[in-house]
Amino acid sequence: xxxxxxxxxxxxxxxxxxxxxxxxxxxxxxxxxxxxxxxxxxxxxxxxxxxxxxxxxxxxxxxxxxxxxxxxxxxxxxxxxxxxxxxxxxxxxxxxxxxxxxxxxxxxxxxxxxxxxxxxxxxxxxxxxxxxxxxxxxxxxxxxxxxxxxxxxxxxxxxxxxxxxxxxxxxxxxxxxxxxxxxxxxxxxxxxxxxxxxxxxxxxxxxxxxxxxxxxxxxxxxxxxxxxxxxxxxxxxxxxxxxxxxxxxxxxxxxxxxxxxxxxxxxxxxxxxxxxxxxxxxxxxxxxxx
Numbered sequence: 001x002x003x004x005x006x007x008x009x010x011x012x013x014x015x016x017x018x019x020x021x022x023x024x025x026x027x028x029x030x031x032x033x034x035x036x037x038x039x040x041x042x043x044x045x046x047x048x049x050x051x052x053x054x055x056x057x058x059x060x061x062x063x064x065x066x067x068x069x070x071x072x073x074x075x076x077x078x079x080x081x082x083x084x085x086x087x088x089x090x091x092x093x094x095x096x097x098x099x100x101x102x103x104x105x106x107x108x109x110x111x112x113x114x115x116x117x118x119x120x121x122x123x124x125x126x127x128x129x130x131x132x133x134x135x136x137x138x139x140x141x142x143x144x145x146x147x148x149x150x151x152x153x154x155x156x157x158x159x160x161x162x163x164x165x166x167x168x169x170x171x172x173x174x175x176x177x178x179x180x181x182x183x184x185x186x187x188x189x190x191x192x193x194x195x196x197x198x199x200x201x202x203x204x205x206x207x208x209x210x211x212x213x214x215x216x217x218x219x220x221x222x223x224x225x226x227x228x229x230x231x232x233x234x235x236x237x238x239x240x241x242x243x244x245x246x247x248x249x250x251x252x253x254x255x256x257x258x259x260x261x262x263x264x265x266x267x268x269x270x271x272x273x274x275x276x277x278x279x280x281x282x283x284x285x286x287x288x289x290x
Contacts, residue, residue: 017054018211024067025050026280027135028074034130035078037119038240039285040260043210043278045081049074071145075127082123114286117164125160128153133161179236179290181263182243186234194224202268212277220272234259237289246287247276255289257282 018025025046032049033042053073057063118126124146131142132153143150181200188196198221207215207223215223230249237246239258246255258281260273275281 014054017057018050021050021053021066021070024070025278026283027067028070029278029280030284031071031130031135032074032078033281033284034115034118034134035123035126036081037116039115039281040240041081042284043275043281045077046074047211048081049077052077068141068144071131071141072147075145079123115284121160121163124148124152125156125163128156129160129164132157178243178261178263181267182236182245182261185261185269186236186245189227190233192228194228197224200267200269202264202266202270205269206271208271208273210273210275210278223272223274235289237287239285239287243290244287246289255282255287258285258287 028046028049029039029042031042032045033039036042036045049070053070056073118130121129127146128142131137131145132139137145139150139153143153146153185197185200188200201220204217205220207220209215209223231251233248233251234245235248235255237244237255237258242260245259245261247257247259248254249256257275257279259275260271261269262271264270
């Protein structure tokens with residue numbers, strides 16, 4: 001349906017696109033999170049990849065096969081992210097002698113690994129192992145996403161699997177500078193003292209409801225009105241070397257999602273990133289409640 005409002009037209013098209021790729025998005029995140037070793041960075045990359053895909057579709061003569069097309073876009077977006085952050089590990093030319101030893105079945109050992117352990121692999125091995133063993137892609141699909149050959153994928157699998165079995169990863173230390181402020185925020189939130197929570201929020205606070213909307217300033221205060229009618233409690237937790245708030249819904253023992261809260265120099269809330277609309281992230285998030 002068309003409308004005279006260009007903004008409404010774009011919003012409707014965006015909502016239709018997100019609905020169309022909803023089933024694929026958690027897979028894209030699992031891939032990008034393991035490539036970067038971070039569920040947070042992984043979601044940022046997926047967001048950027050979907051923005052590129054959304055605008056690319058506008059000029060495409062026909063709808064491409066969505067799953068392989070989106071994985072190629074996400075793969076390239078992840079590579080750009082890793083290069084820009086100086087986190088790209090180089091890989092020497094694949095030794096094709098290894099191909100004879102490859103097991104084409106997915107390795108169940110790999111699916112149980114912590115995210116950080118994938119960072120011990122050079123990038124080509126990392127991509128191959130994640131696509132094949134974690135996401136269950138075929139060798140052909142893996143090669144297509146990585147824009148390489150099946151033989152190179154097989155060689156990367158042999159080396160990557162062996163290297164993961166030999167690797168040991170230490171837990172990253174957690175900074176505790178914001179622990180007191182987060183404890184106070186969670187305490188007021190759990191008591192439903194919304195005036196107290198709002199008093200902690202800075203005037204120029206930025207709210208990011210990930211994959212949904214962004215707000216700033218006074219509009220952020222309305223964010224708490226929805227929580228006033230929901231059975232959500234917050235607990236301080238460690239994630240990827242930083243402190244976050246794990247959100248428990250309806251008294252569940254396991255958190256459904258998490259929230260990042262950053263404070264300015266005066267101890268006021270400067271940013272809130274609420275991941276409630278992308279709950280699949282919690283499946284990969286290695287949250288340790290404190």
